[in-house]
Amino acid sequence: MKTIKAEFSLSNLFVLILILSSLSIVQAKSLFAYDGHGGQTIEPVITEPQSEGARIVSKFEYKPIEFTPPKPERMVLDNGMILYLLEDHDLPIFRITARFKTGAVYEPKEKTGLANLVGNVMRRGGTKTRTPEQMNEELEFIAASVETGIGRESGSASLSTMKKDIDKGLEIFADVLMNPAFPEDMIRKEKDETLEEIRRENDTPRQIVFREFRKILYKADHPYSRKTIGYKDTIEKITREDIVAFHEKYFHPNNMIMGISGDFNTEEIIKKIKTVFAKWEKVEIDFPEVPSVEKEFQKSINYIYKDINQANVVFGHHGIHRLSKDYFPIKILSFILGSGSFTARIPSKVRSDEGLAYSAYSAFHAPRDIGFFFVTCQTKSGSTVRAITLALDEVRKIREEHVEDDELELAKDTYINQFIFKFTSSASIVGQMVEIEYQGLPLDYLDTYVDNIKVITREDIARVAKEYLHPDRIKLLVIGDMKQFDKPLTEFGEVNTIELE
Secondary structure (H helix, E strand, C coil), rough: CCCCEECCCCCHHHHHHHHEEECCCHHHCCCCCCCCCCCCCCCCCCCCCCCCCHHHHHHCCCCCEEEECCCCCCEEEECEEEEEEEEECCCCCCEEEEECCCHHHCCCCHHHHHHHHHHHHHCCEEEEEHHHHHHHHHHCCCCCCEEEEEEECCCCEEEEHHHHHHHHHHHHHHHHHHHHCCCCHHHHHHHHHHHHHHHHHCCHHHHHHHHHHHHCCCCCHHHHHCCCCCCCCHHHHCCCHHHHHHHHHHCCCHHHEEEEEECCCCCHHHHHHHHHHCCCCCCCCCCCCCCCCCCCCCCEEEEECCCEEEEEEEEEECCCCCCCCCCCHHHHHHHEEEEHHHHHHHHHHHHHCCCCCEEEEEEECCCCCCCCEHHHHHHHHHHCCCCHHHHHHHHHHHHHHCCHHHHHHHHHHHHHHCCCHHHCCCCHCCCCCCHHHHCCCCCCHHHHHHHHHHHHCHHHHEEEEHHCCCHHEEEEEECCCHHHHCHHHHHHCCCEECCCC
């Protein structure tokens, strides 16, 4: 049967997605010769058609379709700003998403929380010519939004407005990025809200568990060990001068990747971008050196007492960074082991088969430097050690035995068949390209993604499982009441008790 190529508009794409939604994953696979790319996992459900309409659609015969996603135009302005542009005239909406190379990794340890404050007060505090109230009124009047934020390894900014208000929206957006006021009263308000959030942290075991797990995994001098929102003592040390200096250091056009999507004319919007950012000059930025993560696999068993009737568990160890050569086979390994919803081994065993936990899963967190592999679950106190043991057994098993063919095919098919769902809007398309360039991935990442998934074999999974999973050298953290546990945690080794501050 001859393969045909189809160029889709985004509106056509929605129709196709509706058809796919009525089919099982296996049926959807047969529609595509060009398979695809997935990010967030969609629960794989493989069933026969359930409705009369689905049964009718399932009998349709299609020629294979090679899906070619729309590609944004990339360009670099004279000031160093990188643009991705994708016109979409279906709706009169205009959107911008932007990334800056900054983050909590660049703040001094003694002023942890500085980057978070800068990102929040940039927008909330207004600009040098607009008070917060004036800005809010202007944005509300045109039904637009401007947002900013800074996380651990990047800063972000966004604009959403109607086509008729592009000029006003762009003016406000540029004003926020270039001329934030950082008023003392708004800084104080943001600090107080952050301090209240910190005060309440220990009320929620799920917040405690990953906060403390990072401290166990990473050395105290590494920013990966710290909270991005800061601590009580560090928040109070941050001055307005610190905030202004942090913004002035990192917010420049040559440190920005901007994705532009929606109802616009490319030639016209480039002129508008150049105009609103005309006074924003290119500056060489001296980035502070971030210490490299020292990868180590030393077993430790840790316990935090909390008067609750269930245990919050996490265990794991150092893993990979985002540019790892083994990212794709690890992605499939992770799906089979614990991130593939209820079909994955750990949730299937701990949750479905044994009924020990409502939530049980595993994953690899892959930031710019060495991240971590983790398994986590919540279980009743009386089954704590049993749940941990079962999860560890699954990690050992996947290291020692090849995965089944059907497990491998399900994992690959799931990511392949999710590819089309990453292109449901022009905003999502340019957003992906902004992220790809920011992470330092090849610009043909989406073009080669499918092939990188298709070539993965059982032998690849066996290799990366042995190389990147170390069940006998885990760092384990359990929060709960040890007196209620089914067995003592010493079953896993000597226990270190952590006292909450």
